[in-house]
Amino acid sequence: MIRKAEKKDAPRVLELLREIAALHHAGRPDIFFGADPKYDEAALCxxxxxxxxxxxxxxxxxxxxxxxxxxxxxxxxxPFYTQRPYRTLYVDDLCVDKAARRRGVGRALMDRAVEEARALGCYHLDLNVWACNEDAIRFYESIGMQKERQYMEIILDGRW
Structure with missing residues (x-):
């Protein structure tokens, strides 16, 4: 079942946020500190x-x-009038417990987000995903998401 998050959910959501933090740290230790979640319980609530x-x-x-x-x-x-104004619902974070993956949970959560975006009159729903998170990229592609743009980088460690 999908429902709005409540304060009682914060401790469990924090556990899942730790999973995401660890995944990001493993993929990009040059950017991410480690397994500390980006919010504490008060900020999350x-x-x-x-x-x-x-x-x-x-x-x-x-x-x-x-x-x-x-x-x-x-x-x-x-502000430069090169794009039309629009409203979007930005997916800041999505996480499914490892034990619940490949059971439709991620799809159900994204379906609910799309439903909310439509109800809010959004033009689209968008998100960012780190290139090192290949499972997430495959998931997003499997539900019909497509690239809007790409961010690219050069790490300035003396090799350039």
């Missing part, structure tokens, strides 16, 4: 109540969180 954020959790039959999606409503208005 505050996010649950923000007007421009939508956070949904997937729960099992015992109401235990096995995944979440965090979304932020954004108004895009180009």
């Amino acid at each position: 505050e996010k649950f109540g923000r007007e421009n954020e939508r956070i949904f959790v997937s729960v099992d039959e015992n109401d235990r969180v096995n995944g979440y999606v965090m979304c932020v409503l954004q108004e895009k208005d180009d």
Whole structure:
């Protein structure tokens, strides 16, 4: 079942945030510190109540969180007038517990995010995914997402 996140869900969501932090650290230790989540419990609970954020959790039959999606409503208005203004629902974070993967949880969470984006009158739903997170890239492609743009880098470690 997918439902809006509640304060009681914060400890479990923090556990899943630690999984994501560890994954990012393993893939890009030059950028990510380690397994500390990007929010503490107080900050996470505050996010649950923000007007421009939508956070949904997937729960099992015992109401235990096995995944979440965090979304932020954004108004895009180009100050240089090279792009049309539009509204988007940005997926800031998605995580499914390892034990619940490949069971439709991620798809159900993204379906709920798309439903919310439509209800909010958004043009699209978008997200960023790190190139080192190949499983996530495959998942997003499998549900029909496509590249909008690519960020590229050169690490300035003396080899350039």
